[in-house]
Amino acid sequence: MNRRLRPVALLVSMLALAGCGVQPSQVQQGPEAPTGLAPGSTLYFLDDGGDLVAQERQTRRLGSIQEAVSLLLTGPGSSGLGTGIAETAVRTTPVTLGEEIISVRLPLATPEVDSDGVDQIVCTVLATHIQAGGSPAMQVRLTFTDIPASSTDPRTGPRSCPVL
Numbered sequence: 001m002n003r004r005l006r007p008v009a010l011l012v013s014m015l016a017l018a019g020c021g022v023q024p025s026q027v028q029q030g031p032e033a034p035t036g037l038a039p040g041s042t043l044y045f046l047d048d049g050g051d052l053v054a055q056e057r058q059t060r061r062l063g064s065i066q067e068a069v070s071l072l073l074t075g076p077g078s079s080g081l082g083t084g085i086a087e088t089a090v091r092t093t094p095v096t097l098g099e100e101i102i103s104v105r106l107p108l109a110t111p112e113v114d115s116d117g118v119d120q121i122v123c124t125v126l127a128t129h130i131q132a133g134g135s136p137a138m139q140v141r142l143t144f145t146d147i148p149a150s151s152t153d154p155r156t157g158p159r160s161c162p163v164l
Contacts, residue, residue, distance in 0.1 A: 041068040042131065044123040044163075045081035046116055052123055052163045055079055068128040069093040069104060069121060084117030095125075101158050102129060102140050109146040110155060118142065123161035136164065 040059045047053045057071050070091040076083055090107035102125055106113070113121070122140045130136050139158035147153050 041071055042124070042127040043068065043072045044120045044127070044161075045076045045079065045083055046120070047081060050082075050116060052116075052119055053081060054123075054127070054163075055081060062128065062131055065095045065097075065102065065104070065125050065128045066093050068124050069095070069106075072120060072124045073107075084114040084120060086112035088112070097129075100138065102126075102138055103143065104140060105143045106145070108144060110144045110153070111146075113144070113155070115155065118155050118159070119162055122157070122159045123163060126161045126164055130164070 040056045040061075041063050042054050042056055044052045045055055055076070059067075059071075063071075070093060073085065073088055073091045073093070075085075075087065086108065088107055092107060094105045096103040104121065104125055106121070121142060125140045126136070126138060129138055139160055141157040141159075143156065147156060
């Protein structure tokens with residue numbers, strides 16, 4: 001008797017699964033998948049009113065935080081935008097990525113960067129970090145050539161970007 005009930009139980013199970021209401025669907029069209037390529041780095045400069053303005057530099061890739069800050073230090077070029085950062089020939093900026101803070105060692109002294117320039121650097125660092133998939137909750141600590149890393153100067157941070 002057990003052998004006779006087995007096929008019936010199997011048939012009832014198959015009918016129950018087939019009738020659960022799941023129907024095949026059509027292919028859904030969505031946006032294109034990300035390719036992993038970025039058209040460039042987002043840098044922050046100042047408009048005529050002193051407000052931070054994002055400017056994309058066409059580099060054909062996102063690049064690193066260090067590369068983005070180096071590009072920022074080259075200045076706004078012929079874009080018509082301004083900067084709160086003095087010109088410098090040295091553009092090497094060591095970057096350390098911690099769990100909650102990104103540390104950037106600048107090749108500049110504090111008189112060479114005004115408060116808007118600090119915001120430019122912080123926003124450029126965070127924009128690059130976020131574009132690369134990093135947390136928007138990160139903060140930035142800056143080290144200047146004339147202020148020790150342990151300083152409590154408010155320009156050194158940790159800071160967030162006022163426009164992100």
